[in-house]
Amino acid sequence: MKYYLIAGEASGDLHGSNLMKAIEKQDPNANFRFWGGDLMEAVGGTQVMHYKERSFMGFLEVITNIGTALNNIKHCKKDIEAFNPDALIFIDYSGFNLRIAKWAKPNGYSTHYYITPQVWASREKRVQDIKRDIDHMYVILPFVKDFYQNKHQMDVDFVGHPLIDAIENRDSFNADEFKRNYQLDDRPIIALLPGSRKQEIKKMLSVMLSMIPHFNEYQFVIGGAPSQEEAFYKSIIKYADVAFVPNKTYDLLSVARAALVTSGTATLETALFKVPQVVCYKGSWLSYQIAKRIITLKYISLVNLIVDKPLVTELIQGDLNSKRLRNELNHILQETNRIEILNEYDLLIEELGGGGASAKAAALIIKNIDKSK
Structure with a gap:
């Protein structure tokens, strides 16, 4: 199957690379196309743009680079259309990813969010956008599951935190x-x-x-x-x-x-x-x-x-x-x-629960793709 992933910074690159590895183990024919970094690129597939080229911090910095951001969104949509993935996987990077999701869902793409937007921290009204535009949510913090399910009556899957896996699986030291x-x-x-x-x-x-x-x-x-x-x-x-x-x-x-x-x-x-x-x-x-x-x-x-x-x-x-x-x-x-x-x-x-977050998220993504077919 074809997977299109979008990550926007170093942490997203780390978790995205581990998710890709886990998907490959469960789907040996996986074909990846992604916006990420060096770690995702090392796994394989095709990188569209590196996160270093689109890293802006703070409200003022974002405003002064708005033209570049809008061009990136336009380019991303065209690239998704050309690739036609079985799953579109968002990894954090909410300002960009939620805009893509708003376009992707009504255009028939299967939308998945791993490392979900921090709407529990600010702009809580965005939960309604997430309900509308995201098919499946995989959360990594226990209080975030409570936030979505108990406060907003939205079903989400808690998979544990991928940092535990990243630390346990690192090279010998x-x-x-x-x-x-x-x-x-x-x-x-x-x-x-x-x-x-x-x-x-x-x-x-x-x-x-x-x-x-x-x-x-x-x-x-x-x-x-x-x-x-x-x-x-x-x-x-x-x-x-x-x-x-x-x-x-x-x-x-x-x-x-x-x-x-x-x-x-x-x-x-x-x-x-x-x-x-x-x-x-x-x-x-x-x-x-x-x-x-x-x-x-x-x-x-x-x-x-x-x-x-x-x-x-x-x-x-x-x-x-x-x-x-x-x-x-x-x-x-x-x-x-x-x-x-x-x-x-x-x-x-x-x-935080046990390890295996990447494997759990990968299994759920593949399962949910099969369900939708």
């Missing part, structure tokens, strides 16, 4: 070899994960780097995103005493004592690796003013949303400053606090 390869010394490591988009990296990394003079007994290591070149980080780092590790986030978290993490998927990844963290977020003034008026959540990190309490500290906008960050980093480095956080992480992992 040798900590000593990793440290040698990146010239890391014997001091405990504080990982800096400033995000994947240029705008957020610029805003977050400078305040993270300001911690270095206050924690001489630790070494700071930046986890570089696959979507950015090392030269971009170097222009921000300049003379800071910090190491740089490109595209090895999981390896870095495997050896980290603590982490400073930009809000997003990385907060959950950090928790799954049992690393105490401080969650950071700072956007442009306009983007923040708009966001705080439409986002209805108590928390911004997946960790706190899943356990429904402030397990990890979130420093947002004005609160993300050197003084606050220094205090919170000191807090999570204290052994008593560290043990308490790790115990809470164990409870969070139980909430």
Whole structure:
């Protein structure tokens, strides 16, 4: 069968690649065409456009690139028509994907959403659009299933979180070899994960780097995103005493004592690796003013949303400053606090259910295609 997948950033590329692998195991004749990244491309099929070519962050940035976005939507529709897939699979990236779904469903395409839109966070009215335009939903967070089924009477399938699979299935890792390869010394490591988009990296990394003079007994290591070149980080780092590790986030978290993490998927990844963290977020003034008026959540990190309490500290906008960050980093480095956080992480992992999310989603997609024929 033919599968058309659309992912819009690094995390979507990761989950999309694992979903493709799972589909291939159950459908050896699978033919993929997709909007994704390097990981999806490595699985096979045909890539239409890389997510690096269409990565915009924040309301202001989206508005200034509206022409490019509209052209991409037009191109995507024509490409779907030419491929004529058995299943159209959306992976996160709601601003783009919901527009494609609105066109695709009335044109007879079987629509599937994996890593679903965060309508539980803002613009809840979009649930009506999802009900209209999406045939099948596969959710990865337990509270999201409750949101759709109990609040909006919409049947969805909870498949567990694919990050568990991604972590369990990663390549073998040798900590000593990793440290040698990146010239890391014997001091405990504080990982800096400033995000994947240029705008957020610029805003977050400078305040993270300001911690270095206050924690001489630790070494700071930046986890570089696959979507950015090392030269971009170097222009921000300049003379800071910090190491740089490109595209090895999981390896870095495997050896980290603590982490400073930009809000997003990385907060959950950090928790799954049992690393105490401080969650950071700072956007442009306009983007923040708009966001705080439409986002209805108590928390911004997946960790706190899943356990429904402030397990990890979130420093947002004005609160993300050197003084606050220094205090919170000191807090999570204290052994008593560290043990308490790790115990809470164990409870969070139980909430996420077992592994096998990709395989479960693949089986449901294939089953639902067969039903529709």
